[in-house]
Amino acid sequence: NAGVTQTPKFQVLKTGQSMTLQCAQDMNHEYMSWYRQDPGMGLRLIHYSVGAGITDQGEVPNGYNVSRSTTEDFPLRLLSAAPSQTSVYFCASSDDSYTEAFFGQGTRLTVV
Amino acid sequence: AQSVTQPDIHITVSEGASLELRCNYSYGATPYLFWYVQSPGQGLQLLLKYFSGDTLVQGIKGFEAEFKRSQSSFNLRKPSVHWSDAAEYFCAVGARTGKLIFGQGTTLQVKP
Numbered sequence: 261n262a263g264v265t266q267t268p269k270f271q272v273l274k275t276g277q278s279m280t281l282q283c284a285q286d287m288n289h290e291y292m293s294w295y296r297q298d299p300g301m302g303l304r305l306i307h308y309s310v311g312a313g314i315t316d317q318g319e320v321p322n323g324y325n326v327s328r329s330t331t332e333d334f335p336l337r338l339l340s341a342a343p344s345q346t347s348v349y350f351c352a353s354s355d356d357s358y359t360e361a362f363f364g365q366g367t368r369l370t371v372v
Numbered sequence: 373a374q375s376v377t378q379p380d381i382h383i384t385v386s387e388g389a390s391l392e393l394r395c396n397y398s399y400g401a402t403p404y405l406f407w408y409v410q411s412p413g414q415g416l417q418l419l420l421k422y423f424s425g426d427t428l429v430q431g432i433k434g435f436e437a438e439f440k441r442s443q444s445s446f447n448l449r450k451p452s453v454h455w456s457d458a459a460e461y462f463c464a465v466g467a468r469t470g471k472l473i474f475g476q477g478t479t480l481q482v483k484p
Contacts (some may be wrong), residue, residue, distance in 0.1 A: 305473075361472055
């Protein structure tokens, strides 16, 4: 059972580079979200989607873009990487507003 | 504003001892509450959840939590801790559209 798959697991970027973090789920979930995890701050919501073609900003959206062209995929784009974006990124999906969210294994991103 | 507070950043208990991790929330409507656990280098796994009904909920791995509306709390408990319980624990409240608002996390260390 694949669940929520994130790629890559690790990435090092130089300041100013762009990249896309991939997230795919095979559970036909409508709701998908991106979080970043930083020490002592828990997980903070970057962007979320309630279905294909619908996205919205979370708590910390600056510097990130998302799109949702299919139910399965929810990529996160860093337009111009900054050291402040060094973090662990988690993608999550759920089939309802208030049911369990399933998380991917995370992407550890370092911006130098 | 919606928020979750975990007052204890780090807790150390002896193996076999009881455990209580504290969680306080601020949410305008009826809260949907979750506890997640994260082992080092891993994603998040759901321990238990509260939506309605019985205020004492049972979860996996022998954990339970009690919802106390008067105290805005949802504390996690375990009668006897095992070394494998060492991890980081997150309390979260579920908002609309599949979003989760997380506390800062509590790191549990288990002494042999």
